[in-house]
Amino acid sequence: MCGIVGYVGPRKATPILVDGLRRLEYRGYDSAGVALYGDEHLWVRRAVGRIDQLAEAVVGAPSSQMGIAHTRWATHGGITEENAHPHTDAAGRIAVVHNGIIENNSSLRAQLEAEGVVFLSETDTEILPHLIRKHYRGNPLEAVERALRQVRGTYGIAVLFADHPGTLIAARHGSPLVLGIGDQESFIASDPQALVAHTRRVVYLDDREIALVSAGSVQVGRLGGSLEDPNIKLIDDDWGLAELDGFPHFMLKEIHEQGESILRALRGRVQVEEGNAKLGGLNMEPRDLVRVERVVSLGCGTSFHAGLAASLAIEHLARVPADSEIASEFRHRNPIIPKDALYMAISQSGETADTLGAIQEVRLKGGVVMGVVNAVGSTIARTCGAGVYVHSGPEIAVASTKAFTSQLTAMLVFTLMLARTRNLSLDGGRRVAAELQAIPDKVVRYLKNPGPIDEMVRAVTAARYVLFLGRGFSYPVALEGALKLKEVAYIPCEAYPAGEMKHGPIAMLEENTPVIFITSKDDQRDKAISNMREVLARGAKLIVIHPEGDEEVKALAHISIEVPAVADYLSPLLNVIPLQLLAYRAGLVLGRDIDKPRHLAKSVTVE
Ligand code: F6R
Secondary structure (H helix, E strand, O other), rough: EEEEEEEEOOOHHHHHHHHHHHHHHHHHHOOEEEEEOOOOOOEEEEOOOHHHHHHHHHHOOOOOOEEEEEEEEEOOOOOOOOOOEEEEOOOEEEHHHHHHHOOOOHHHHHHHHOOOOOOOOOOOOOOOHHHHHHHHHOOOHHHHHHHHHOOEEEEEEEEEOOOOOOOEEEEEEOOOOOEEEEEOOOEEEHHHHHHHOOOEEEOOOOOOOOEEEEEEEEEEOOOOOEEEEEOEEEOOOOOOEEEEEEOOOHHHHHHOOOHHHHHHOOOOOEEOOOOOEOHHHHOOOOHHHOOEEEEEEEHHHHHHHHHHHHHHHHHHHHOOOOOEEEEEHOOOOOOOOOOOEEEEEOOOOOOHHHHHHHHHHHHOOOOOEEEEEEEOOOHHHHHHHHHHEEEOOOOOOOOOHHHHHHHHHHHHHHHHHHHHOOOHHHHHHHHHHHHHHHHHHHHHHHHHOOOOHHHHHHHHOOOOOOOEEEEEOOHHHHHHHHHHHHHHHHOOOEEEHHHHHHHHHHHOOOOOOOOEEEEEOOOOOHHHHHHHHHHHHHHOOEEEEEEEHHHHHHHHHOEEEOOOOHHHHHHHHHHHHHHHHHHHHHHHHOOOOOOOOOOOOOOOOOO
């Protein structure tokens, strides 16, 4: 959620740190700060607001070749300069940036206060420099290790000592950290996105690992163990430097990338002639797949919605019972894990704490979990060890768009494999494979002519409340559409299965209330039409997303958005796009901060 950057090497640290923070700003954006080493002292500046404010505050910084920096998303303590990181010990000789939450913060703080420490912030992080100071006897690594032994909770930290120029310390437990190794220079970051401009050679820290980071070399070890040369990995080619490329916002760029990103999720995986697919990372042969009696997706937010759409497709095509679970609920309810179930943990960032917690719960109970992840090398990908990369490339806008369609595509490829081990014939498999392959072109075609989105925007921006409805495959799309509109435009709205409308939400309908109805070519269409008539009878404004050529539905709607016609189980891949565009343009009209909506953060690494 928050972002960390550290640098040590021959170049000027400040621009590297500030640029790194800009690349991580999508992770958290309440306040930011840097600590630089210069002239045997530490120089610290912090600022409330965006990185631009920090960039102004560091004008005139000492020329330094080493420093740490942070962009914050507040958890403990309000959004103030005092609460921004880095935090230092009383003498200002040790500076720390921290992501995560120190759970025993209160007791440690009370202990330190009793020993005379005066705290300057309300943050849990501030205990770290004071604890490190307390244990410091000249050896920085030892001091950090001893401090961390007292801490309960999660952390990704970078520490800078005024007494040890040329060396930074990094440690992680439950909050991601990656080290970058360049030519005579090294980096610390909470996300590889801050590194790709400088190096592709990286070391992902594991939980309870600590690292000594100096120019061009890093050494890593378990907390309390000895340090060794680490295993260096290369950042995947998909993970390029995310630039706007002429688009005004990342959200719009990412919506428009979906033809290409869906293609990448399919590439090399679908075999049209064999009517089948192959996902090498799953390490599952047909004899393993036939033993799967249930598939359960785990995820949060948009990833949960992708799992929901996928479970419907799994039941429909493979006739295997399937569910999607909200990871934050699942992990805490002592779930029953059937022995023959296969769990699929879906996550764009691969760092979502609740999804990770759910994975650990399944594994603890002896279950099998595969990752369906975008960020290569992320914690979830490494924890699962097996699974599918969705290859949508970096997603920078906080509101997830292309990740949804890529996750669902990857899950549909898996569905095809699973279905072929059951009742899906060769011909049936060929049909599904061909339909999947045709999706990217249909997405591109739709995006060229998206229909009267602005009419929808006018209706929702004038409304006090918006209702999204859908049946079957369209219900997860309704949920996702409502989530996007809340996140990006802050418009009160909710999503319901259309059949549930008369059990309550119909009471919300007034003259002109926008009701966005999502439909597909399925056997629930007639029932959907009855629901539309119920909406119209209450004077509401009916907006319908429907397949091209459905003239009956089109004639009923006040506003009609046509998308290319596809099989029902594929319809979420097309139907979600007008809703993404609606949220984007509504946010724009209302003057929202599109890529960084209020209170949100990309990658929710705390519970
Ligand atoms: C929605 C959104 C969030 C994420 C959720 C899960 O636009 O961005 O709801 O989908 O926090 O994140 P990942 O997929 O990274 O696990």
